[in-house]
Amino acid sequence: MDYELLDTGGEEKLERYGGVIVRRPDPQALWERSLPSEKWEAADATFLRRGEKGGWTFGKQLPSAWPIEFGGLTFEIRLTSFKHTGIFPEQLANWEWVAPHAKGATVLNLFGYTGGASLAAAKAGASVTHIDASKSAVEWARKNAELSNLSSAPIRWIVEDTMKFVDRDLKRGAKYDGIILDPPSFGHGPDGELWKIEEDLVPLMQKCRELLSDKPRFVVMNGYAAGYSHLAFEHLLGPVQKFHGGSVEGGELTLQETGPLMRLLPCGIYARWSSSTP
DSSP states (O other): OOOOEEEETEEEEEETTTEEEEEEEOOTTOOOSSSSSHHHHHHHHEEEEEETTTEEEEESSSSSSSSEETTTTTEEOOHHHHTTOSHHHSGGGHHHHHHHHHHHHHEEEESTTTHHHHHHHHHTEEEEEESSSSSSHHHHHHEEEEEEOOOOSSSSEEESOOHHHHHHHHTTTOOOOOOEEOSSSSETHHHHHHHEEHHHHHHHHHHHHHHBSOOEEEEEEEETTTTTTTTHHHHTTTTHHHHHOOOEEEEEEEEEOOOOTTOOOEEEEEEEEEESSO
């Protein structure tokens, strides 16, 4: 794989994306680093905080974008102004979980970002509807599909506010066998629509339950919002389990260092419902 978590500590993480070493802030990494400081100082790109904002400094000239292979897919990596790179490697666990449930399924991916979950589901044999409010994110996702040889896969790429799309799909009677959600804490739709997780997530989940088919297969939620436990997300999936049976599970998304200590870095939370074991 072209991704590696080399070390963590001092509220930072040191990663390898292909042949590029990247150093980024991570408030979860409260502990001491295991690699010597010269390894950290030799990073090819470092994201530095400057007040509420930040920016990249470079140890060498880098391309504006480069491909890496990860999880059986190919992604274009870019160093964004928000310190992101275009993938969240910890999501691999969810992609691998979704794959056996997705064959022959209709899948809705809300807040789809650069397409990792959509591509994993499509590669497993699903027909996917990918929704994101950001035109640039959807264009990036389509590029990743092209790089992953999935340009002709049955994926609908839609730039729209999530709530607006879901409301319209309910009116037209759309149904899905699986739903994937990665709700942000805060965001704006393409026409200025406002999303606040504390106000909008519960209504969205109620609507998502109505979008499930008569024999749904799965729902998976990711969370990066500060203050929420995976137990809260599991409880949100409780009504799906009550109506359709199956099981609910949840926990922390983590990445493991490849360094000498092989520590786990907590990266977010997840909750999953499935109708059965695939």
